[in-house]
Amino acid sequence: MTQFTHRKNTRKVKVGPLTIGGSDEVIMQSMTMSKTHDVEATVAEILRLEEAGCQIVRVACPKMEDAEAIPEIKKRINIPLVVDIHFDYKMALKAIEGGADKIRINPGNIGRREKVEAVVNAAKAKGIPIRIGVNAGSLEKRILDKYGYPTAEGMVESALHHIKILEDLDFHDIIVSMKASDVDLAIEAYEKAAEAFDYPLHLGITESGTLFAGTVKSAAGLGVLLHKGIGNTMRISLSADPVEEIKVQKELLKSFGLAANAATLVSCPTCGRIEIDLISIANEVEEYLQGVHAPIKVSVLGCAVNGPGEAKEADIGIAGARGEGLLFMKGKTIRKVPEETMVEELKKEIDKLAEAHYEK
Ligand code: SF4
Numbered sequence: 001m002t003q004f005t006h007r008k009n010t011r012k013v014k015v016g017p018l019t020i021g022g023s024d025e026v027i028m029q030s031m032t033m034s035k036t037h038d039v040e041a042t043v044a045e046i047l048r049l050e051e052a053g054c055q056i057v058r059v060a061c062p063k064m065e066d067a068e069a070i071p072e073i074k075k076r077i078n079i080p081l082v083v084d085i086h087f088d089y090k091m092a093l094k095a096i097e098g099g100a101d102k103i104r105i106n107p108g109n110i111g112r113r114e115k116v117e118a119v120v121n122a123a124k125a126k127g128i129p130i131r132i133g134v135n136a137g138s139l140e141k142r143i144l145d146k147y148g149y150p151t152a153e154g155m156v157e158s159a160l161h162h163i164k165i166l167e168d169l170d171f172h173d174i175i176v177s178m179k180a181s182d183v184d185l186a187i188e189a190y191e192k193a194a195e196a197f198d199y200p201l202h203l204g205i206t207e208s209g210t211l212f213a214g215t216v217k218s219a220a221g222l223g224v225l226l227h228k229g230i231g232n233t234m235r236i237s238l239s240a241d242p243v244e245e246i247k248v249q250k251e252l253l254k255s256f257g258l259a260a261n262a263a264t265l266v267s268c269p270t271c272g273r274i275e276i277d278l279i280s281i282a283n284e285v286e287e288y289l290q291g292v293h294a295p296i297k298v299s300v301l302g303c304a305v306n307g308p309g310e311a312k313e314a315d316i317g318i319a320g321a322r323g324e325g326l327l328f329m330k331g332k333t334i335r336k337v338p339e340e341t342m343v344e345e346l347k348k349e350i351d352k353l354a355e356a357h358y359e360k
Contacts, residue, residue, distance in 0.1 A: 013175055045242065
């Protein structure tokens with residue numbers, strides 16, 4: 001079996017000021033739900049996503065009026081904008097002209113060579129990449145006829161077909177996704193893709209479901225890939241507020257040490273020795289940490305039975321102790337705090353650590 005291409009060894013592809021590929025960084029993306037031509041709603045949604053930590057945002061472009069809205073949206077947002085077009089090359093041209101930082105279009109679906117050339121030349125002129133989005137649910141008929149049903153081999157064959165069209169036009173700023181809603185199929189397709197070419201991979205399990213089920217399903221599939229070093233950017237697709245997609249991605253990247261400036265919460269599983277209302281405290285601290293952009297490890301323990309020494313690797317934490325809390329740093333108790341002010345005290349200490357990190 002050929003060795004797969006580790007994310008660090010993929011090509012580097014620029015998307016606005018960001019680089020996808022060629023490093024261990026995995027860029028977080030999401031997609032808006034509003035109608036793209038509704039500029040107010042789309043911009044508001046993107047600004048919320050930015051605040052949550054989204055690094056690249058994609059908008060759907062089913063109509064020309066959506067493509068026409070791109071310049072105004074671009075003016076009012078701060079992260080790179082990807083425009084998703086299915087077939088219409090005129091919309092692709094309009095989006096590129098309007099300042100899209102990347103377009104998602106499958107060159108094999110555009111039609112005549114002159115149309116493909118027009119899109120590729122426009123992308124080249126602006127220095128923007130093209131994402132090829134292979135989807136198990138919409139493979140070309142000839143590939144389905146050959147394999148009988150969607151397979152990982154068929155998905156790679158489809159990707160290579162689209163890639164060749166671009167390469168023949170001397171275009172190499174390519175990113176590829178291999179989405180499937182079946183977790184095993186998606187894993188296999190991404191593994192084979194990472195063996196077949198070195199273009200950066202955009203990870204995703206498509207139609208994964210609701211916030212709860214979709215999170216589990218996406219984490220199961222993408223976790224395997226991230227662990228193997230596959231994937232340079234990702235979108236978790238949930239039937240939920242897109243901000244939730246970013247929260248899930250952040251947490252997933254943190255699990256693999258791939259989120260640079262994110263704070264992590266370690267909380268105990270609770271048991272009969274519990275001395276404080278740990279579940280609500282853990283939830284409150286977790287919410288607070290969403291806004292902390294420093295690699296701080298925070299621990300919240302229900303009791304001090306094993307001592308704060310249990311959580312030595314935590315930068316800061318609290319352990320419940322009969323109506324009060326022990327505030328500790330790196331395993332050493334620094335002071336006792338009353339239960340009512342415990343969380344506030346912890347937040348203040350977190351802020352101090354974050355400030356020290358920002359000043360570095
Ligand atoms: Fe139980 Fe205390 Fe351990 Fe939490 S820290 S699981 S309450 S023993």
